[in-house]
Amino acid sequence: QVQLVESGGGLVQAGGSLRLSCAASGIIFRVKTMAWYRQAPGKQREFVALISTGSVTNYADSVKARFTISRDNAKNTVDLQMNTLTPEDTGVYYCNTIPNFPGYWGQGTQVTVSS
Numbered sequence: 324q325v326q327l328v329e330s331g332g333g334l335v336q337a338g339g340s341l342r343l344s345c346a347a348s349g350i351i352f353r354v355k356t357m358a359w360y361r362q363a364p365g366k367q368r369e370f371v372a373l374i375s376t377g378s379v380t381n382y383a384d385s386v387k388a389r390f391t392i393s394r395d396n397a398k399n400t401v402d403l404q405m406n407t408l409t410p411e412d413t414g415v416y417y418c419n420t421i422p423n424f425p426g427y428w429g430q431g432t433q434v435t436v437s438s
Contacts, residue, residue, distance in 0.1 A: 325349035332432030343403040345418030352399040356421040363414040
């Protein structure tokens, strides 16, 4: 059974930082491209960042130079370091593989950035 469990969210002031973590089980993690997504209130879920099996990364334009995705294949985790946060970064953050599998979506972790 595949489980992706996100953690690390919270309430932070604008300009602050958070580090999210996604722990994976039930998949051969090291062969999966992993990604972070987010869903703001009233909006569709959107892509944030991905990291390939070879640790090549790609970011949405809105988070480039502020967010850093990383992975630890020994721990089966993918992290998202988020700096210089703005209220527009508020939302529920999820991880998934690429390609996405609907059954892999977890509960997500809430990030709230106050102005």
